[in-house]
Amino acid sequence: MAKSQETFSKKEKEKLKLKRRKEKEEKKQERKAxxxxxxxxxxxxAYVDENGNLTSVPPDPKKKKEFNAEDMVIGVSKQAPAExxxxxxxxxxxxxxxSKGYGFIKDSxxxxxxFVHINGLIDGIKEGNKVTFEIEMNHKGANAVxxxxxxxx
Numbered sequence: 625m626a627k628s629q630e631t632f633s634k635k636e637k638e639k640l641k642l643k644r645r646k647e648k649e650e651k652k653q654e655r656k657a658x659x660x661x662x663x664x665x666x667x668x669x670a671y672v673d674e675n676g677n678l679t680s681v682p683p684d685p686k687k688k689k690e691f692n693a694e695d696m697v698i699g700v701s702k703q704a705p706a707e708x709x710x711x712x713x714x715x716x717x718x719x720x721x722x723s724k725g726y727g728f729i730k731d732s733x734x735x736x737x738x739f740v741h742i743n744g745l746i747d748g749i750k751e752g753n754k755v756t757f758e759i760e761m762n763h764k765g766a767n768a769v770x771x772x773x774x775x776x777x
Contacts, residue, residue, distance in 0.1 A: 740768040
């Protein structure tokens with residue numbers, strides 16, 4: 625006698641297919657029941673009130689405001705020029721690794737650490753040295769450049 629070709633997993637897969645088909649049909653019936661077909665254009669329109677909120681009521685023409693096209697600013701508004709920062713800064717070298725060629729300087733003005741690379745040095749520096757430097761911004765953040773030993777302050 626031949627063994628039956630239906631296994632447990634095949635039966636389970638078939639049950640799952642039937643269940644999904646049934647759920648799909650139920651969703652289809654629900655969409656048909658809740659469809660808004662046949663509604664007029666007025667029923668499908670939405671309006672925006674004077675505060676920018678969506679409503680189903682048309683806006684009141686009495687509340688209409690007139691704007692001058694020249695007064696409208698599209699894009700970023702012009703900013704007042706920022707106060708020029710002090711170009712030459714003073715600080716103390718908190719860490720510097722000669723073999724790797726980088727370190728950090730603690731700015732004496734705002735006590736923030738600024739990265740320094742060996743390519744930005746004018747004089748040789750060591751930890752604890754007082755230095756003057758300029759800050760240059762790059763894609764990774766602030767970078768100290770034109771770093772030289774502070775001769776007096």
